Amino acid sequence: MAAAIALMRAEGLSDRKIALELDISKSSIRAMSVEPAVDPTHQNDVARLGHQVWVDMADLAGERFVVEGDDIPSFERMAAHGIEPAFPASLGQADTTSREYVQMTTGERILVFSQSRWNGFPDQSAKSDWDNRGTYIVHRCPGLIPGRCADRHTAIQLDELGLCDGAAVYGSGWNERKPTAHHAAAAIRARIEEQD
Known part of the structure; x- marks a missing residue:
């Protein structure tokens, strides 16, 4: 969950919007939003998954442009x-x-x-x-x-x-x-x- 929150924040989503999308409270987001450590050998996979979360979140929010x-x-x-x-x-x-x-x-x-x-x-x-x-x-x-x-x-x-x-x-x-x-x-x- 912390990784998803970190990615959503990195893509500019507010804590309120993240809370709505994940169906959790804003205070839970603050408690869970620890930046995950990433092994450099997996950086490309993280970037690819991050982009997919970005696309998925935009789709859920009904946005055409992000x-x-x-x-x-x-x-x-x-x-x-x-x-x-x-x-x-x-x-x-x-x-x-x-x-x-x-x-x-x-x-x-x-x-x-x-x-x-x-x-x-x-x-x-x-x-x-x-x-x-x-x-x-x-x-x-x-x-x-x-x-x-x-x-x-x-x-x-x-x-x-x-x-x-x-x-x-x-x-x-x-x-x-x-x-x-x-x-x-x-x-x-x-x-x-x-x-x-």
Whole structure:
């Protein structure tokens, strides 16, 4: 039971949801949620079983999409798919949070990420060397091929999600007031999840 709880937590399920799925109390979850030690020779089996629990839990919850690797930095998400960064790593990396949704039956993915940092793009003429202008991007990926599937991605336009054109823009460097990177990402994620 402890291993199942640990896996469900690792996949982002709340203790309340885990308690409902396993038909136990939340206090029981806290008592049983000890992380199991894994022999390195069995790591691949654990990863395979963990993925199966993840798929099964999503199915039980009636979800079409599940979140994989929630809130990792955009530059890591881009590297996982082979998306070319907009500026060299020597100038900084896209440290904004990202999210990836995986469709349970087809393996299709929806990525929400930014090519810029929380404070925008490098700009030598700006006071802080950053322009404080960023934009979130939404891609559809037909299936992950680690490090090399970006050429198969298609952009999802904001109007497809029911958002206005400027909803993905963030930062303080614009003429008009814009939200923070966190708030812009949250608005896009909410629309994707509402359509789920």
